[in-house]
Amino acid sequence: MAGDVLSQAEVENLLTSLESEPDLQDPQAGGSMASRPREKVTVYDFKRPERVGKEQMRALQTMHEGFGRNFGAALSAMLRNIVEVKLTSVDQLTYSEFVFSLENPTCFNIINAPPLEGQLILDLNPSILFPIIDRLLGGNTMSTAPVRRPLTEIELRLVSRITGLFLREMQQTWENVLKFDLEVDRVESNPQLVQIIPANEVVVLISFELTVGETRGMINLCIPYNSIERVSHKLSSNNWVSYRKKPPTAESIQMLSDRLSDAAVEVVVNLAETNISTADLINLKVGDVIATEQDVSKPLVVSVEGKSKFHAKPGQYKGRKAIEITDLHEEHHLHFAPHEALSTAKSQAESA
Incomplete structure (x- = not known):
């Protein structure tokens, strides 16, 4: 009845009877229903469908880890x-979630990427962008003061050097998957428009x-799934390589040469060699002369880091050896002709 109220004792008796039900505890106890293990339930958000597979996401992560190192060096x-x-x-998310997560104003670059369909987006956070601009204009310190305003025309010209460098490195990273041409179409300050x-x-x-000094900021690259859908199968295969060796440039060779030119190396000159007994070695005193078989006219051997490199003759320069x-x-x-090597081997075998 709707008006009946159970007492505390009746509630406890009901709970005890439920815990002791045979069909819930042991399927062999004669119950009509066996206990089933609790199934793992995964929440699926229909507003954020996962259209990119896990293998493709891992491939994108590996590719852009190498890109980050190359772009940082450049x-x-x-x-x-x-x-x-x-x-x-x-990550994969909806376009609206991406746009509303950005600062306003920001440096919002719309990028053409033929032969891909549609456009890509490169967002440069102002917290790191203005200190970089200050550095390009000759500043000695990386300013950490927050600036909230759109970029001027001069600042946009300077930022184009950063975005151009980013796009060049990105093209090289994707070269083994797809060759495309990246070009900035326009730059906006309000991403929500x-x-x-x-x-x-x-x-x-x-x-x-x-990270530049004590200053940190984010760079976001947004790739619509519709743009890479037809090439997504290449991301899941093993025929691409995210790391590749770059050919040496004149600048890298010069930089390496400049660093090596200041490296210290060990130079040793072998004056002479001889053998003496242990007794003579123990009895050596200051002023004793050790005679060697080294010819005075014979050149000395100069070794650099343990390898013989030059011939030299001893002398004095400004009162120093x-x-x-x-x-x-x-x-x-020694080089032997084939028949000479064979005859030498035979003579050594006969003498043995």
Whole structure:
């Protein structure tokens, strides 16, 4: 009855009877229903469908980890300051979620990427962008003061150097998957006014954290899934390589040569060699002369880091012992003709 109220004792008796039900505890106890293990339930959000597979996401993450290192090295050379670029996340979400997560104003680059359909987006966070601009204009310190305003025309010209460097490195990273041409179409300051795809469409968001001195900021690359859908199968295969060796440039060779030119090496000159007994060695005193079989006219051998490199002759220079390099040291090896080597081997075998 609706008006009946159970007492505390009756409630406890009901709970005890439920816990002791045979069909819930032991399927062999004669119950009509066996207990079933609790199934794992995964929550699925229909507003955020996962259209990019896990293998493809792993491929994108591996590719852009290598891109971050290459872009950081190139940006360090441009700014003449150490820049660390670290991949923070590779996620898939809707376009509206991406746009409303950005600051306003920001540096919102709309990028054409033929032969891909549609456009990509490169967002540069102002917290790291203005300190980089200050550095490009000759500033000595990386300013950490927050600036909230759109970029001026001069600042946009300077930022185009950063975006151009980013796009060049990105083309090289994707070269083994797809060769495309990346070009900035236009730059906006308010991301909420840009609608390149419907708001509920899925995008792949690749986020990088830039660290320059004590200043940090984010760079976000937004790739609509519709743009890479027809090439997504290449991301899941093993025929691409995200790391590749770059050919040496004149600048890299010169930089390496400059660093090696200041490296210290060990130079040793072998004056002479001889053998003496242990008793003579123990009895040596100051002023004793050790006679060797070294010919005075024979050149000395100069070794660099343990390898013989030059011939030299001893002398003095400004009152100090010195050597004068005469020529290069060449190691001579004996060469035998095939018949001479065979006859030598036979004679050694007969003598044995």
